[in-house]
Amino acid sequence: MTRLADLPIRTKFFGLMSLLLLVLLLVTGVFTYQRERSFILRFAVDNARSFARELIETRDYISSVVKDEPEHNYNLVPQVVATQVAKRVTQNSKFYVRQVSLRYRNPENRPDPYETAQLKEFARHTAGEVYGVVGSGDSRAFRYLLPMLATASCLECHGSYLTAPDFVKKRFPPGHFSYGYRVGEVIGAVSVSIPMKDLYAQLGANLQLDLLTRGMVFLIVIVVMGSLMSRQIIVPVKMLSEGIVRVTRTGDFDEKLPQASRDEIGSLIGAFNEMMEELSRKTLQSRESDERYRRFIELSGSAVVTFMKDGKIVIANQKAEALFGRSRQELLGESIFSFLKKGSYLAEKLVSSEGTKEHSSQQTVVSSGGKATEVDMAISASRTDGEPMFTAILTERGGSR
């Protein structure tokens, strides 16, 4: 199972940023939706209110100026004028305006259940406007009602039957419920409505457009940041790690990586290059010093052997070849103890005296040909890579010097 932390930086970055983007879009989406919804309700209320006020003013004005004109022209009845004005004003909108009354003359002005309830409420105690979202599903609508109060001029036609103009008397017989209003009484209401889906049509489109542009901007930011990060960090770091792996495998310290900049990543690559140079120099030095040592021990008149704790020979000079009766190639990897008569004793001694720098003893070397030679053996201990190493000088006793 891959742990989250082990995923490539690119994947983590894009994953995290996408998640962040989604959450941000959601949060801002919710906020925007709420803001736009309250905005659109405000818009609906403001529109409905101004329609209603206009109508009431129109009616009041007509009512106060007409004398007996409606007698000849029914189109000059305040209600009829207001209805025509309402029609024209709302022509290019989804708003629907009517004027209703519980005691209507024109059946077209009969209130629907919502209007009836509000009108009854108005009759009980005269209030200002009321509005709200009514209904459910597709028939949900924004509704607004503003009550109309009877003024003195209204009573000319809505007061007593006896004082009403003839054309009213003719149409509405005595006892008709549209008579008998008093000044200040609620005579009806302007009712404005608009289906919520028409209101939201605008909101929905806005919201989608809003989210879309926001998402696009975020996407661009992520892609730009991602490619920047990729170019500036991921690619150079990958190149560096591949370089290190290659060097470890091949041991070739001559490799140099291209340093594109002097920022943090650039300095890292610079440091890598410097380290490579240093390592290259150090290996060369150590190779040279190894070589010097080898040449030097060849000059020695005695056999010189370097071996590990277990006796394994790693370096031997020409004299040692002669003493042990083996070529250098054969000697490397052999145990020095196998050539010594008291080899096992010496091995134990070296292990127990580990850490003591010097040690000398008299030994008998038995060459591979079976020839025994008495030698003085001087051993010095050292450490390489934490492993003890020993260098022995074996000098033939009283032998040819």
Ligand code: HEC
């Ligand atoms: C000249 C006579 C006249 C005057 C003045 C008058 N009205 Fe009317 N009113 C009518 C007639 C006629 C109707 C029926 C119109 C129709 O056929 O649509 C009516 C209808 C109405 C209605 C619609 C409900 C219904 O009965 O069909 C309301 C509300 C209303 N009037 C309120 C008022 C108010 C408020 C005033 C005063 C500002 C007023 N009217 C002044 C004659 C009048």
